[in-house]
Amino acid sequence: MLSRRHFLHFAGLGGLSLAGLPLLPGCSTAVPAPSAPGPDPLPDDPSKPWWLRKNFAPVGESEARDLAIVGALPPTLSGLYLRNGPNPKGVESRHWFVGDGMVHGVLLDKGKAPWYRARFVQTPVLGGAKRGEGPPGLAEHQASTGILGYQGRVFCGQEVGLPYEIKKNDLSTVGPYDFSGKLKTAMTAHPKIDPVTGELMFFAYGLSDPIITYHRCDAKGALVQTETIPVPKALMMHDFQVTETRVIFMDLPMLFDLDRAIAGDPLPYVWRPESGARLGVMPRAGTAADVKWIEVDPCFVFHTWNAWDDPADPNVVHLEGVRFPSLWDKGSTDFNTTGSPHRFSIDLARAKVSLTKLDDRFVEFPRINPARQGRRYRYGYGVTTTLEPSEPGATPALNQIVKYDWVAGKTVVHALPADQEAGEAMFVQDPQGTAEDDGWLLAYVFSRATSRSHLLVLDATDVAGGPVAKVELPGRVPHGFHGDFLPTGA
Incomplete structure (x- = not known):
């Protein structure tokens, strides 16, 4: 059996098959409002690993009001843009994936940007707390990977535990959420919402147990199905997909290794x-x-765009995502391997999968118009790069935002200025639009020249054109993972 100390060597990866701890009450109501920092020199200590250097380095909580805007925000782009990511507080994380969760949010309102906030998700393990105390539970993780707006709530998720709810008005933490006591496993970072039925589908995988657990909620948010699916070996499955009728799981050879866990592998x-x-x-x-x-x-x-049932053959399902031919050949901190867009066409009648390479370039953080989730779609979005990794093992800085037109076979790229690096670019639908790509792409962009970040807004119908607007932020937004947009009133 693994000791508590060994579990915390790979912080946050404990307890998929263990009983959850009692749920926490509101965790951060007493936290004073932080002030806005000014730009600071970019941290670059060569003695630290790459995920603690440059714009991967953590920042403190901050907020600012009445943000300056370059250009003009569309008045119909109103809502809250949120993005989650690892941001170690007071301790140095031993892997990029396991820093404390920090949510960066910008409120957009009828052409203005009233506020920006950066807040930690107040979990029991924030800042390395509770090390060595008792067995891990489903509430003991950093909640640092994904974010989801659902049924008027906002959830922060990680691979291994219950989602943490935060408040929309100030990003303070409410606590773990277990769907009225029915959720007994994790909610991983990539749940799917059916835009027509309103159902929510998500999954968990066993840390050391060879299982996948599938969950489905009805349109009212009630957890109505939990299904345990055995697999040959304990695996890591970061994403999955759904169509109008089916669910697609990926049993791929990234496997849990007990000896490495006992040895303290992060x-x-x-x-x-x-x-x-x-x-x-x-x-x-x-x-x-x-x-x-x-x-x-x-x-x-790691990530997929979408999946859909083939309209011409009910036995065929298509799945599109970023395929890596191998991963972590030199260990789990080595991110120099690159993936590229592929389509998996699954023929259930013939028990065969056909693979089609869609592009040669390295692309990550794929996104679509969420109104097309589970349906045949035309446009996919992602971020790519023309740069080499800054050092062995480091993921390369992403300096281009890409739009794919899968129907026309065309690719359009928005190239950032030479000193800038982008995070995930998510699509937000124009409420007055009618076409699939009527809307905007939102991404946090970091400038090495100023050591500050801004929220970039692009016209999704004209990605190669100049920015529609930039919302200036008071400091850096470190490179992180996934975001969501909550339209006003949602």
Whole structure:
């Protein structure tokens, strides 16, 4: 058995198969409002690992009001843009994935930007607290990966525990959320909302147990289905997909390694291509017995764009995402391997998967118009780079935002100025628009020249054109992971 100390060597990865701790009350109501910092010299201590240097380095909580705008914000772009990411507080994380969660939010309101806030998710392990105290539970993780607006609530998620709810008005923490006591496993960082039915679907995977657990909520937010699906070995599955009728799981050869966990590896997963790889397809309301597994060549997929049922053949399902031919060959802190866009066409009748490469370039953080989730779609968005990694193991800085037109076979790129680096670019629908790409792309962009960040707004119908607007922020937004947009009134 692993000790508490060994679990916390890979902070936040404890307890998928363990009982959760009692839920916390509101955690941060007594936290005083932080002030806005000024730009500071970019941290670059060569003695630290790459995920603690330059614009990966953490920042403190901050806020600012009445933000300056370059250009003009569209008046119909009103709502709250949020993005989550790892931001270690007071301690140095041993892996990029396991820093304390910090949410960066900008409120947009009828052409103005009333406020920006950066707030920690107030979890029991914030700042390295509770090390060595008792067994881990579902509430003990950093909540540092994804963010989701759902049923008027805002959830922060990580790979391994219950989602943490935060308040929209000030980003303070409410506490873990367990769907009225029904959720007994984690909610991973990539749940899917059906835009037509309103159903929410998500999953968990066992840390050391060879299982996937699928969950489905109805349109009112009630958890109505939990299905445990056995797999041959304990795996890491960061994302999944859904169509109008089906769920797609990815059993890929990134496997939990007990010896590495005991030795204190910060993320004890290893690439084992000899174990094979497969995709599993199940009806959305199906059971483990209904899953059809089909082998594919070994690969790994962190993130997907979408999946849909083939309109011409009810036995065919298509899945599109960023495929890595291998990952972490030199250990879990080595991010120099790159993935590229691929389509997996799954023929259930013939038990065969056809693979189509859609682009040669490295792309990550794929996004779509969420109104097309689970349906055939035309446009996909992502971020890419023309740069080499700054040092061995480091993920390269992303300096281009890309739009794919899968129907026309065209690609349009927005190239950032030479000193700037982008995070995930998410699509926000124009409420007055009618076409699939009527809307905007929002991304936090960091400038090395000023050591500050801004919120970039692009016209999604004219990605190659200049910015529609830039919302100036008081300091840096470190590189992080995933965001969501909550329209006013949502």
